[in-house]
Amino acid sequence: MSLNSKYCDAFLAVAETQSFEAAAKVLNLTASAVTLRVQSLEKSLGQVLILRERPCKVTHTGQMLMEYLQSQRLREQQLLQQFHGLDTDEFSVLHIATNADSLATWLLPTLSKLLLQEKISLKFQVADQSQTHMLLETGKVSACISSQSQAMKGCQTQLIGAMTYRMVATPDFIQRWFNHGLHRESLRKAPAIIYNDQDQLHSEILLTHFGLTQQSYPFHYIPSSTAFAEAIFAGLGYGLVPDYQIADRIQRNTLVEILPECRTDVKLYWHHWKQQSPALQQLTTVILEQAKQHLNHPISS
Structure with missing residues (x-):
């Protein structure tokens, strides 16, 4: 048995748009035609792939198929670029995953010249640095x-540096919440700023040094690197911020490092497939060279 490409295209369009109607517009088909193709694929596999809800959701089996098809599509794009190259007016497309703090600070300034000169279009996916590998x-x-330092099969990885995170707060915040000292009880009452539920750095520090679980203190989830930092700058809470965003504020004393012993270096690695398209090779070269100027450099990898 083989997968029918038209059926798979219909399924993938529904899975990615979460709608049969939207998928129909993408494929220039009627919604009923898309529905019939997805139904035919489900029948041939003997599995339900799409839950007909609003929005549509993929089942566990559907998720497996979607990831496989997305991977195949991405590899096909890269292979065609290697075989045929690009017309002078055509952009090559690369799909890259990064942590939000890198994207908000050093990454785009590092790549901007290359992207413009070589006509490379980047499609970013943002996740916690511990999740991008997946x-x-x-x-x-x-x-x-x-x-993650371990390279997966078929890939290469290289240490590019480290981002240093400091636990900081404004002087006014410190006066209000830590006026009688920074200790377990004061931390139980002071509001923290945490990026999202995947961000474990803050909670691990408070658990390790003060025995506090995340349920023990108030906190805000602010899943935007820029808004996250601005919330701390505005005195809404305290939190871990990379040096890149706060060095000048520390020098001007508009921010104070409240737990120097909890300063954390997060090592970052660049992972890529061993077989790279020319565009990805260029991107890799620039990141490996330019990261040296923007990231700290731990002694060991």
Whole structure:
């Protein structure tokens, strides 16, 4: 048995748009035609792939198929670029995963010249640095910035540096919440700023040093690197911020490092497939060279 490409295209369009109607517009078909193709694929596999809800959701089996098809599509794009090259007016497309802090600070300034000169279009997926590796493993991206050091099969990895995080707060925040000292009880009452539920750095520090679980203190989830930092700058809470965003504020004393002993270096690695398209090779070269100027450099890898 083989997978019918038209059926798979219909399924993937529904899975990615979460709608039969939207998928129909993408494929220039009627919604009923898309429905029939997805039904035929489900029948041939003997599995339900799409839950007909609003929005549509993929089943566990559907998720497996979607990841496989996305991986195949990405590899096909790269292979065609290697075989045929690109017309002078055509952009090459790369799918990259990165942590939000890299994207908000050093990454785009590092790549901007290359992207414009070589006509490279980047499709970013953002996840916690401990999770981006999974996007490469499932074939959703061609390369990623990750805190994972181990290369997966068929890929290469290189240490590019480290981002240093400091636990900081404004002087006014410290006066209000830590006026009688920074200790377990004061931390139980002071509001923290945490990026999202995948961000474990903050909670691990408070658990390790003060025995506090995340349920023991108030916190805000702010899943935007820029808004996250701005919330701390505005005195809404305290939190871990990379040096890149706060060095000048520390020098001007508009921010204070409240737990110097909890300063954390997060090593970052560049992962990519061994077989790279020319565009990905260029991107890899620039990141390996330019990261030296923007990231700290731990002694060991």
